[in-house]
Structures are given as C-alpha cells and as structure tokens.
Amino acid sequence: MPRITFHKNGQVFEDEVKSGANLVVRAGIKQYPYPHLVYECGMGKCAKCACKVLSGGELLPPPNWKEKKQLGARLDEGFRLACQLWLEHDLELEQIPESI
Numbered sequence: 001m002p003r004i005t006f007h008k009n010g011q012v013f014e015d016e017v018k019s020g021a022n023l024v025v026r027a028g029i030k031q032y033p034y035p036h037l038v039y040e041c042g043m044g045k046c047a048k049c050a051c052k053v054l055s056g057g058e059l060l061p062p063p064n065w066k067e068k069k070q071l072g073a074r075l076d077e078g079f080r081l082a083c084q085l086w087l088e089h090d091l092e093l094e095q096i097p098e099s100i
C-alpha cells in the first residue's frame with residue numbers, strides 16, 4: 001500500500017492508502033488527509049488541490065491536460081493536482097497555502 005506523507009503549515013501527516021487511491025476522493029469521505037487537504041472541484045478545474053511533490057514524483061504518470069492547463073509553469077516547480085493523481089507508490093507532498 002502506498003505510504004503518503006503530507007506536509008501542511010509546518011506539520012507532517014502520514015498514513016497508508018489503498019493502491020489506486022485519490023487523496024481528494026478520500027478527503028471527501030473524511031479519510032486521511034482530511035481535514036488538512038484543501039480542494040474544491042475534484043475535477044482538475046480549480047487548482048485548489050495543488051501540492052508540491054517532495055519525493056516519489058518520478059513514479060507518477062506525466063501530468064494530464066488538466067494539470068498542464070491549471071498549473072502551467074508550476075509543473076516545473078514540482079506541483080501536481082492531487083485530484084488528478086491515483087496513487088500507486090509512496091509519495092511525499094506539501095500543500096503550500098500561499099501557492100493556492
């Protein structure tokens with residue numbers, strides 16, 4: 001099972017999720033990383049779920065067109081949209097409030 005480490009406001013949260021899990025879907029049913037993950041649409045349209053990947057990003061699939069459209073140059077800084085990621089591997093990510 002993927003182990004997900006989530007940084008927010010200087011705090012670190014960590015838990016395992018099922019293979020193929022989506023963090024926004026999980027937060028929507030009040031599972032980790034609820035209540036720490038900020039999100040809105042769940043559909044790649046608002047970018048509120050943007051997170052900077054700190055490690056494990058090399059195992060993620062390439063950004064899809066929604067991520068390219070919403071994140072633009074921030075993709076190069078390591079940002080991804082949590083709602084567009086179905087997790088198969090360990091991942092460490094940070095949601096930076098001022099970047100939303």
Ligand code: FES
Binds near residue numbers: 024040042082
């Ligand atoms: S929740 Fe809106 S883009 Fe991810």
